[in-house]
Amino acid sequence: MKRSKTELLDRLARDGESRLLLARTLDKLDEAQKRNIPAHTHFLSPSERADVENLIAAAGHPSHLFYGGFPEAERTVCWFLPDWQTPEDVLALEGQGEGTLRALRCTFPADSGLSHRDFLGAILGQGITRETIGDLLVFSDHCDILLLGEVEDFLLLHLESAGRTKLKTVPLPLEAVEPPAVTVKTIRDTVSSPRLDAAAATGFSTSRGKAAELIAAGRVQLNHRECAKPDRPVQAGDVISCRGLGKCRVKSLGSPTKKGRIPIELERYL
Numbered sequence: 001m002k003r004s005k006t007e008l009l010d011r012l013a014r015d016g017e018s019r020l021l022l023a024r025t026l027d028k029l030d031e032a033q034k035r036n037i038p039a040h041t042h043f044l045s046p047s048e049r050a051d052v053e054n055l056i057a058a059a060g061h062p063s064h065l066f067y068g069g070f071p072e073a074e075r076t077v078c079w080f081l082p083d084w085q086t087p088e089d090v091l092a093l094e095g096q097g098e099g100t101l102r103a104l105r106c107t108f109p110a111d112s113g114l115s116h117r118d119f120l121g122a123i124l125g126q127g128i129t130r131e132t133i134g135d136l137l138v139f140s141d142h143c144d145i146l147l148l149g150e151v152e153d154f155l156l157l158h159l160e161s162a163g164r165t166k167l168k169t170v171p172l173p174l175e176a177v178e179p180p181a182v183t184v185k186t187i188r189d190t191v192s193s194p195r196l197d198a199a200a201a202t203g204f205s206t207s208r209g210k211a212a213e214l215i216a217a218g219r220v221q222l223n224h225r226e227c228a229k230p231d232r233p234v235q236a237g238d239v240i241s242c243r244g245l246g247k248c249r250v251k252s253l254g255s256p257t258k259k260g261r262i263p264i265e266l267e268r269y270l
């Protein structure tokens with residue numbers, strides 16, 4: 001087991017931080033399989049989830065579930081399941097408040113102007129680690145916080161303000177969490193080839209040269225991983241994000257036109 005674990009880490013880890021994440025994830029997988037009990041990770045960012053998904057594929061696709069408290073959650077926990085448990089069982093427990101995840105709602109005056117950064121700073125300022133916190137859903141007068149149950153009582157007691165604004169923090173059933181409305185703009189164009197720089201230029205309404213500069217500067221991610229190759233091919237379903245410009249998804253790529261150009265359709269998240 002140790003040798004196969006080392007081989008997996010050598011093959012899949014991108015750096016020291018990735019290797020540590022995958023090593024901890026393998027420990028959870030091993031726990032679920034050897035003890036026949038459910039085991040789970042902490043919250044994973046989209047990039048970390050991509051690493052874990054590669055690990056799961058390399059390990060033979062053991063039974064698992066990614067979930068962050070609501071279907072569209074960006075940050076998710078990965079459960080490894082014993083042979084007696086299904087993903088539906090896990091979701092049922094979470095929905096009943098008997099599982100791993102919890103939610104809190106912080107209310108505040110509607111003219112406070114609080115942001116995601118204000119709430120994340122307030123939480124981390126209490127000594128809470130980021131891996132125990134899921135999505136922060138900020139609205140004009142309240143913020144829904146997804147979190148692991150292990151930090152719920154602490155935050156209920158200590159999360160009294162964000163910035164200079166006083167908060168009222170109470171438990172919230174997961175079913176009452178308000179996912180933000182997703183607004184997208186559909187963009188249709190043609191490109192000379194399905195390269196990352198061409199797709200990014202279309203999705204972010206900039207020139208191909210500027211897109212190539214952003215890629216070279218390390219500001220662009222393809223499927224939640226930094227990609228420094230402007231000629232990397234993209235395909236339907238790929239997600240392209242750029243620091244400062246947002247995120248878009250390649251919805252479709254068509255057959256070449258008579259002039260040899262490729263129709264492309266993207267959804268840009270607003």
